Amino acid sequence: MLAIDDLRGYSANAILRDGTPVCIRAIRPDDKERLVGHFDRLSSDSRYHRFFGFRNAFTPRELSCLTEPDFLRHVALVATIEEGTGSERIVGDGRYVALPDRCYAAELALSVVDVYQRRSIGTLLLEHLIRLARHGGVRRLEADVMGSNRGALRFLIRRGFKSSGTSGGVCSVALSIEDHDGRPGLTVGQPTLDTVRQRAHQLYLAREGKHGKDLEDWLAAECELRVVSAPN
Ligand SMILES: CC(C)(COP(=O)(O)OP(=O)(O)OC[C@H]1O[C@@H](n2cnc3c(N)ncnc32)[C@H](O)[C@@H]1OP(=O)(O)O)[C@@H](O)C(=O)NCCC(=O)NCCS
Numbered sequence: 001m002l003a004i005d006d007l008r009g010y011s012a013n014a015i016l017r018d019g020t021p022v023c024i025r026a027i028r029p030d031d032k033e034r035l036v037g038h039f040d041r042l043s044s045d046s047r048y049h050r051f052f053g054f055r056n057a058f059t060p061r062e063l064s065c066l067t068e069p070d071f072l073r074h075v076a077l078v079a080t081i082e083e084g085t086g087s088e089r090i091v092g093d094g095r096y097v098a099l100p101d102r103c104y105a106a107e108l109a110l111s112v113v114d115v116y117q118r119r120s121i122g123t124l125l126l127e128h129l130i131r132l133a134r135h136g137g138v139r140r141l142e143a144d145v146m147g148s149n150r151g152a153l154r155f156l157i158r159r160g161f162k163s164s165g166t167s168g169g170v171c172s173v174a175l176s177i178e179d180h181d182g183r184p185g186l187t188v189g190q191p192t193l194d195t196v197r198q199r200a201h202q203l204y205l206a207r208e209g210k211h212g213k214d215l216e217d218w219l220a221a222e223c224e225l226r227v228v229s230a231p232n
Helices: 004-008 029-041 044-051 060-067 121-135 150-158 193-206 215-228
Strands: 011-015 021-026 074-082 088-099 102-112 140-146 162-167 170-176
Touching: 021 121, 029 060, 029 074, 029 088, 044 102, 060 074, 074 121, 088 121, 102 121, 121 140, 140 150, 150 170
Parallel strands: 102 140
Antiparallel strands: 011 021, 021 074, 074 088, 088 102, 140 170, 162 170
């Protein structure tokens, strides 16, 4: 198991699909200004989805809480890029906080600044958080996501989260960390994309392609359906 001091110094480098170097590291107390900058740069939609409401300012206490987690019950990572001036900019924030009533489960929250979305930063943050959660004995990551937040729901479901209910327009999703094999979107026991494609192709051939649907569309829909409807 990683010691808390190891977690506070946690850092890993990665290269995004477009070649941009990014660092995934533990948040630090001196990140307060950078973190405010990050939340300021989120679009109003992203901020609304992240905080479940309009949020423009943070009290010093809230900022301390966000940037000085205990790395035991509350673990927070940031994704940063180097700016031309050599300074660091936070482009993503990911954290989990242990639920008070169930220490083996934790609530997940992620935000990636809009211009950097869909470039794998969310996936990187999630993968590192899963790794740390596993080390910390957390067995289940949960997230409440607004039903209107199709992007985040798609992101989480594709990475192995399963729906655990909907109430008041909010979808609850959860990932069993024990079952997660560490690769995005695949959990042990779920069919792999290749298996689904193979099966879908066989079905397509059996129907002699007479249903008139484009094969790729059909394969994508089949895959989505199976991932979304996989049993809990
Ligand atoms: C959800 C979020 C963290 C994903 O971060 P990201 O860096 O964009 O994620 P990645 O690039 O690793 O993965 C992108 C995948 O997520 C899904 N996705 C993300 N945004 C999407 C959108 N607007 N529409 C459809 N799919 C979307 C897609 O599957 C996409 O894969 P693709 O680009 O290959 O189609 C980011 O969109 C975000 O910060 N949203 C606002 C805050 C929020 O909603 N937080 C709640 C999450 S707990």
